[in-house]
Amino acid sequence: MRKTLFTLAAVLFVTSLAACSNMQLMGGGKSPDSTAVAGSNAPTADSMHHCSTPLGTLAVYEDQRSPWYQLLTSQYQLPSTVPVLKLLVQQSNCFVIVDRGNALDTAIGERALGAAGEIRATSRIKKGRMVAADYTMTPSITFSSQNAGSLGGVLSMIPVVGNYAAQVAGQINTKSASTTLTLVDNRSTVQVAAATGSARNMDIGALGSIMSTHTGGTIAGYADTPEGKVIVAAFTDSLNNLVDSLKQYKTQHVKGGLGNGGRLKVD
Structure with a gap:
């Protein structure tokens, strides 16, 4: 009876860990996992901020020589972020996408x-x-990962379920990403706006490697990686912040005109 109770406790523990795997936007929403948009027909997503009318045409430029892109494609084995950003932008209805x-x-x-x-x-x-593209949007990403190995040390002291629980907890990683989106006016090359965003989740993919020996399955081999979901969520957060700032946009003025010497004089 006691062994049965401990086994049940282990199952409940693993289930509770799985519940922690939900990806979170720092703003409190969730990213759209799947959607489709066509023209001005952009379905409403709870996590997306929208514009009533487009603000202009937009091209997305991704610096594939930057360190974050190398990390994205080599370590995390993820493709270009451009298709993701195009989808999010069109869903927001704030810009008309032109392909470059x-x-x-x-x-x-x-x-x-x-x-x-x-x-x-x-x-x-x-x-x-x-x-023509009126504006160009440029993304960047900062990655972060924190291991929960110290939790495993504590759980290992629990009778019966301790070693199993410690194996799971020791392989849990908190994945997080911070993203930046900059918006540049193509005619003047003036930066119009910039916004940051962030998201995190709990990666318990290692749980699958433990359970697969009993089930023959590959729980860890999920199609949508936790890193990928976190990045989409962070870009959603960035875009929401960008949209909010553009709704309050006011033209920048420099006395004497932009590019005519500025106001900080030197001898």
Whole structure:
């Protein structure tokens, strides 16, 4: 009877750890795990802040030479953040996205075919139809990970379930990420706005490696990685903060005009 109770306690403990695996935005919401948007038809998501009308056209630029990008793609094995940001931005309805990546290369190829006379004349693919990007958004990420190994040392002293609980707790990591989004006016190259965001979760993927020996399953092999979910949540937080700041935007003025010498004089 006592062994049964301890076994039940172990199961409840593991279940409670699993409950801690929910990703949290520092602002209190959750990221949209899956969604779709088309044109101005952007479904409402509880965690997203929205604009009643778009503020202009937007291109997303990702510095793939930066250290954070190397960490993102090598250590965490995650792809470019550009598709994620495009989805979030279009869902917010604050900007109309213009592509400056692979889709642009395809569009240029279509124009080349048109110029060579290989496309029907009624296709209307010609020069002068491409939409300019009014603004460019640039992301950056800072990663953080904290191990809960000290908790495992305490739990190991619990009779019967201690060693098992310690194995689980010792492999729990608190994942967190801080993100920054900057918005630049393409015509003047003036930075219009910048916003930070953050999110965290509890990664208990190691729990799967312990249980898989009994179930034959691979609980740890989840398709959506905890790092990926945290990054999406942090970018959602950043975008929300950016949207809120843009709603209060006022034009910046410098006496004498921007770029005309400034007001801090030197001899």
